[in-house]
Amino acid sequence: MSQQLKIALPKGSLQEPTLSLFEKAGYNIYSSDRGLRPSSDDSDLDIYMIRAQEIGRYIDQGFVDCGITGYDWVYENKVDLEDLAELPYSRASTRPTRWVLVVPENSEIQTVQDLEGKRIATEGVGITERYLAEKGVSAKLEFSWGATEVKVPDLVDAIVDVTETGSSLRANKLRIVDELLQSFPHFYANPNAYRDDWKKEKMDRIVMMLKGALEARDKVGLKLNLPKSALEPVLEILPSLRRPTVSPLADGDWVAVETVICESIARQIIPDLKVLGAEGIIEFPLNKIVP
Ligand SMILES: Nc1ncnc2c1ncn2[C@@H]1O[C@H](COP(=O)(O)OP(=O)(O)OP(=O)(O)O)[C@@H](O)[C@H]1O
Ligand SMILES: O=P(O)(O)OC[C@H]1O[C@H](OP(=O)(O)OP(=O)(O)O)[C@H](O)[C@@H]1O
């Protein structure tokens, strides 16, 4: 049988954004709600859906060759993996997940030092232990299986939990005392698997396409025609990610300009270009940007 790459993808919070990133990168993964061994349109891949908390351990043990999981859980599990790329996406936004120490809004606790001898609940016991040791604070740490917000103030004095958009903190009237860690998903490999030429090349190619898809996420392509005399002022207002391509047109007094810009500024720039004399302006979506 031909070789296959065993790859673990996260079940849970990161499942949906991870599968949609793979689709944008060109890999279609066919996953039903309960299916833990999804198939895909790339027969080189042997895919396992595994809880984000455990993926690092399974890569470390060589049960899978590689996988995507949050940096937070690899830090928590203290496993030594080949870190091929940070992939800046999250559950609901493009912001990193933050592990924060939080208390009820009206709590007397203002700093971590106020937690000496107090009780803290968290899913990330290792992350919290290391943080408290760094701060020289000794507190009673309790492992929490989730829904941790409900435990303050009756069961514990503070919790350490992840926040992304902040809506759970607001809904539960909680206040951030300190931030312990920021985390994005990473593509990790087992160091031995990464020494295998075929697997290394396969992983590097997947990482290139994933990064290319993320890079293109909020960018658009822009093409326009211009009288040569307007080129200088136009180049001044184009915040080109890379140098714009300028090509001559059949009419020697005109040039075509092609570039890539952030989608968020297109609505400002396109009318400005028009005022400067641009014609035939085309904005188009991009699938990948590979530098
Ligand atoms: N809004 C978010 N909430 C929770 N985790 C998030 C969020 N955004 C990104 N993540 C990331 O998802 C990964 C898994 O999160 P977590 O450990 O909370 O498990 P989960 O998939 O949310 O399952 P559970 O329902 O048990 O919490 C972590 O690496 C975390 O940083
Ligand atoms: O800042 P936000 O965007 O609101 O995200 C943070 C919330 O997401 C996580 O909950 P999850 O859905 O993973 O459930 P859990 O509490 O059981 O972990 C986390 O524990 C917070 O409750």
Ligand SMILES: [Mg+2]
């Ligand atoms: Mg969670």
